[in-house]
Amino acid sequence: MIIKNLSSKGFRNFSGLEFSPAENMNVIYGDNAHGKTNLLEAIWLFCGAKSFRGAKDSELIGFGQQKAVNSCDFIFGEVEKNAKIIIEDKRKAELNGKMLSSASKLAGNFYAIVFSPTDLNLVNDGPAVRRRFLDTAIGQLYPIYNEKLRSYMKAVNQRNTILRDLKFHSDMEFLLDDFEASLAVNIKDILKYRYRYVEILKEILPEIYGGISGEREILDIEYSSPISKDLPVENIAEILKLSRKEDFITGNTSVGPHRDDLDLCLNGAKVKNFGSQGQKRSVCLALKLSEAKVLKKITGEYPIALLDDVMSELDQNRQNFILNHIKDWQVFITCCDPSNIKGLKNGTVFEMKGGNFCNITVK
Template identity: 35%
Template sequence: MYIDSLQLRNFRNYKENVIDFSKNYNIIYGENAQGKTNIVEAIFLCASGRSHRTSKDIELVNINSNSYDIKLDATKNQEKTNIEISYEREKKKVIKINEIPLKKMGNLMGNLLAVIFSPEDLSVINEGPSQRRRFIDITLSQIKPSYFYDLQLYNKILLQRNSLLKELQNNRGLIDTLDIWDEKIADIGSRIIKARHEFINRLNKAAKYNHSILSDNNENIEINYSSSVETDNYEDIDKIKANILMDFKRYRYIELKRNTTLKGPHRDDYEIFINNLDVKSFGSQGQKRTVILSIKLSELQIIKEETGEYPVLLLDDVMSELDYKRREILFDNINHIQTFITCTEKDIFDKKDFKDLLFVNVKNGNTIIKNI
């Protein structure tokens, strides 16, 4: 899979711009605050339907406009795909695939496969469980659109169940209806937990290999899935469902007191260890960056295994975060993948023997293309 071209209109600081990309390396360089990351952001938006920097579409609109438009042409399985995303203030975002409007966001998933590595990814380690779940959810949604639908439906049902728990404070006559919502949450939640558990197992296996190389065999990484729902077999979906229902009964009194659902995939997390030490608490900044790099390389491999194609790789301002050795290992692992790299200096690429290298110089929302 690769991206042929990207057209931006009134997106961030881009008024009107079209870029034709190389199938291999695309080096997007320039001074800070010129719009380099905005290009990567637009690509990721076309893959996932969301920005990696903000949840508000209004923040993506050029300051002198009321709307933005993105058009992206890609080739997948030797077939051309066109993705269009349009947004106007106070209106819903419109997404089209090959000029056909999508009725559901889930229909976007899988049309463009992308993995992004940015400084914000350290939040997977440093921040709370929601950031770690978000990483899993974005990857799984790309390779399994059914997972995306399950996640959306689960979140809707969770809101309704929590609303009912609050309403029961004033109307205990509705207590019997709680069983209906318990059944619905357990049914969908068990599928989500099973999918996440399988993904983390695969990620752990791949990351062990990648991290061993990146650390010169000095470090062993371990990624453990930690579900709020305990079971002795996360492969058995019926058992997971039964345990969710059992937990609901066990915690009902506390949930009624707190007005919130205490068990389910919305409470799940995973832990990352290096040489048996928790990376979040004891890892250095260098170790944390290496962990994220190991995970991202593993994510590339898993997507290839699932879909038969490598995703495009977006490296946003991370070259300066990696030492020479880790950069070389990274390049060795991605030389067969279309890659977009943002950086302030292009010197480290001038002497690289890259095939079809494209330099894109960005100055205040304008691009100058240089083929090498």
């Protein structure tokens, strides 16, 4: 994947930005609050996903503007394409001049990974962030997974409602039998994607970790769930039934993919409990870069890498790894401290001021 041109009008603080990035490393440099993250956000939206900052669509329209229009020429599968996103009262998207039924349908037509400072908590935070990592990665590869996940979450919420209602109508417990039988099918389906994704990640992660950290420790990853990979649907339904007693009390479903986690170990010891700060950061970075490699392995296409403001959080060795070892793909890095990019050997630096570029330097 390579972005050739991007234009943005009425999006955040862009009144009419025109951007023709280099095919390799692009550094977006500038003081705070000038629009660096806005630019990465604009690129990310072409994946068909929501803003990685969790912003609502209405917040993306420039102050005092009626609508935002972003247009991107890019190469995908060696073919030049164009995607357009129009954010008005609703978000709409076009691909090669044809309106899509919804903007989320851009998924699968444009690939990117995003790494921002919150991702440096991928190891330290609770399981929800690691599940989100998995779900974003899988959803980009297989857009249908997003729909499956939505219906699974809806089914979990329905089971919770039934559980809570049973407090008043305990004679209705039989309702759960059929419901759990179909929920078990959903669970099996989601787990199939998750286990398979982690299997592929396992092949890629250790090498990338070694490259970043320069260490010889072995990084291993496992999908952690009380429901094992090959467990038949009937047994999953049985597990749900067995958990009813506990779930009645809490009113929540205690087993299923919405409770699972990823285990990350260095030489067999859990990184979360035993890793140093530096090791944890390397693992987070390795996870994100592996996400890109998995995409490449499965689709044949390298995603765009969007690295937002992470350089100042990393030591010089890790900075240099990012600046000079991510080859063969297009990278966008934002930073505001010039010392963070002094190790850059090959790339273009775009200085951003007030939502526009004021300086472009090729190294």
